[in-house]
Amino acid sequence: MLTDLAIRKAVEFESRDHPVLSVYLTVDPHRRSADQYKLALRALLEKANQPDPDDVRRVQDFVELGYNWQGRGLVLYSCAGDDFWWAESLPIPVEDSVFVSFRPYVHQLATLLDIYARLGVVHVDQMGARLYLFHMGELEAVEGYLGEEVHTHKAGGWASQRLQRHEAETARQNLQDAAELAEEFYRRSNTRRLILAGTEKNVARFRELLSHRLRAMVIGEISADANAGPSELQQQASNLAQQEAEKAGNNLADVIITAAHKKSNGLLGLADTLNAVQTGRAQHVVLLAGFSQPAYRFKGSGFVVLSPDEAQATGSQEELESLPDAVDSVLRRALLNGVGVTVLAEHARLEENGKIGVLTRY
Numbered sequence: 031m032l033t034d035l036a037i038r039k040a041v042e043f044e045s046r047d048h049p050v051l052s053v054y055l056t057v058d059p060h061r062r063s064a065d066q067y068k069l070a071l072r073a074l075l076e077k078a079n080q081p082d083p084d085d086v087r088r089v090q091d092f093v094e095l096g097y098n099w100q101g102r103g104l105v106l107y108s109c110a111g112d113d114f115w116w117a118e119s120l121p122i123p124v125e126d127s128v129f130v131s132f133r134p135y136v137h138q139l140a141t142l143l144d145i146y147a148r149l150g151v152v153h154v155d156q157m158g159a160r161l162y163l164f165h166m167g168e169l170e171a172v173e174g175y176l177g178e179e180v181h182t183h184k185a186g187g188w189a190s191q192r193l194q195r196h197e198a199e200t201a202r203q204n205l206q207d208a209a210e211l212a213e214e215f216y217r218r219s220n221t222r223r224l225i226l227a228g229t230e231k232n233v234a235r236f237r238e239l240l241s242h243r244l245r246a247m248v249i250g251e252i253s254a255d256a257n258a259g260p261s262e263l264q265q266q267a268s269n270l271a272q273q274e275a276e277k278a279g280n281n282l283a284d285v286i287i288t289a290a291h292k293k294s295n296g297l298l299g300l301a302d303t304l305n306a307v308q309t310g311r312a313q314h315v316v317l318l319a320g321f322s323q324p325a326y327r328f329k330g331s332g333f334v335v336l337s338p339d340e341a342q343a344t345g346s347q348e349e350l351e352s353l354p355d356a357v358d359s360v361l362r363r364a365l366l367n368g369v370g371v372t373v374l375a376e377h378a379r380l381e382e383n384g385k386i387g388v389l390t391r392y
Contacts, residue, residue: 031165031168031170032118032120032165032166032168036116036118037139037143037365038365038366039116040107040116040134040136040139041134041136041362041365041366042366043107043109043114043116043133043134044132044133045109045111045112045114045132045133046132047111047112048082048109048110048111048112049080049081049082049085049109049111049130049131049132050085050107050108050109050114050130050131050132050133050134050135051078051081051082051085051086051089051106051107051108051109051128051129051130052105052106052107052127052128052129052130052131052134052135053071053074053075053089053104053105053106053107053108053127053128054103054104054105054106054124054125054126054127054128054138055067055070055071055074055093055103055104055106055124055126056070056102056103056104056123056124056125056126057097057099057101057102057103057104057119058102058103058123059099059102060102061123064099067093068093068094070126071089071090071093072090074126074127074128075089075090075128077128078128078129078130079130080130081130082109082110082111084110084111085108085109085110088108088110088115089106089108092106092117093106097119098119100119101119101120101121102120102121102122102123102124103119103120103121103122103123103124104117104118104119104120104124105117105118105120105124105138105139107134107135116134120142120166120167121166121167121168122142122146122166122167124138124142125138129354131354133362135354135355135358136358136361136362136365137322137355137357137358137361140361140362140364140365140371140373141319141361141373142166143166143365143371144275144371144372144373145272145275145373146165146166146167146268147165147222147223147275148163148164148165148170148219148220148221148222148223149163149164149165149221149223149224149225149267149268149271150162150163150164150212150215150216150219150221150223150224150225150247151163151164151224151225151226151227151263151264151267152208152212152224152225152226152227152236153227153228153254153258153263154205154208154226154227154228154232154233154235154236155228155229155232155256156204156205156232157176157204158174158175158176158204158205158207158208159174159175159205159208159209159211159212159236160172160173160174161173161174161175161208161211161212161215161216162260162263162264163215163216163219163221164264164267164268167264167268169260169264170219171215171219172260173211173215175204175207175208175211202235202239205232205235205236205239206239208236209236209239209240209241209244212240212244213240213241213243213244216244216247221247222247223247223249223271223275224244224247224248224249225248225249225250225251225252225267225270225271226248226250226251226252227251227252227253227254227258227263227266227267228253228254228256229253229255230251230253233251249270249271249274249275249278250270250271250274252266252267252270254266275372276374276375278372279316279372279373279374279377280374280377282314282316282372282389283316283372283374283377283379283380283387284379285389286298286316286387286388286389287379287380287383287387289389290383290387295313295389295390295391295392296387296388296389296390297387297388297390298383298384298386298387299383299384299386299387300323300336300356300357300360300384300385300386301336301340302388303315303317303360303384303386303387303388304325304334304336304356304359304360306388306390307360307363307364307367307369307388308333308334308363310367311390311391311392312364312367312369312388312389312390312391313369313370313388313389313390313391314369314370314371314372314388314389315360315361315364315369315370315371315372315386315387315388316371316372316373316374316377316380316386316387316388316389317357317360317371317372317373317374317380317385317386317387318373318374318375318376318377318380318381318385318386319373319374319375321357321385321386322355322356322357322358323336323355323356323357324352324353324354324355324356325337325353325355325356325359326338326341326350326351326352326353327350327351327353327359328341328346328348328349328350329348329349329350329351330348330349331346331348333346334353334356334359336356338350357386360386
């Protein structure tokens, strides 16, 4: 399972003396057999730009001998010269790619983390709720609350009415206790998006009992019977979450573009976005999928500029080095500093305004 610690380990690693080989490989059994993805790997490695032969060997050995055939995508980072090895099997597909640089290429990883970000699903019924946390399409944690059993009384009369009121109060108390458990569970896991599942009536009751903080995190609801399992809930919830994330991303891109044109807290284009991220002013970055651009970096400070002229204008005497992709640097810093990232498949106005933008803190 891909953990925050593992992500930070990949994002923070850098080698000054040896190349780092980054490989993304689709191993989805519905799309490729083992022989087919092994052939695809060999073709990728042949295209790599001057990788260390030891890294090539490590990657090949892992895929052909060490991989356990689980998951749909593989992400591999290797720097044999500095004894660095990072391998993650993901339950989601990736796009085949290979990259050689002085650090892991996290551009695609950051994109996947945005699309398949942590998602909480609360499966509600009258007796309580089951709390699920999914990350990168995989069940990361689960907890539940089971309260007092609720009976249904349909007979008439004052006694029956009293029993019905009692059972209604029991159901409400069960949901109240479940809501309090959800508050703690999703605070601990730093979840930012919630989906409620169950019957329309139970979900509506539960939602009213949530704190303002949790209610603001709810992005949608799905219908689910009491016997729905985690895999069924995850599939429905992920589909809804991606739709809602796309809408929210499009709206955010519009907000940034409008703010930039009003010279408020929005900036457009790679140069200004990069500067905002590097100076700690970035709040949320929005970019188009697949956007990349080479740049330069000061070896000592790690500060990134888009051209030698821009470097000269800083007055720094540090040595410059080529950087294959400045967008990767934006995403890397965003991951390290907790800056939000949204990757859009398409957005006409953003396409016309530099393909990337940022909402700033001030």
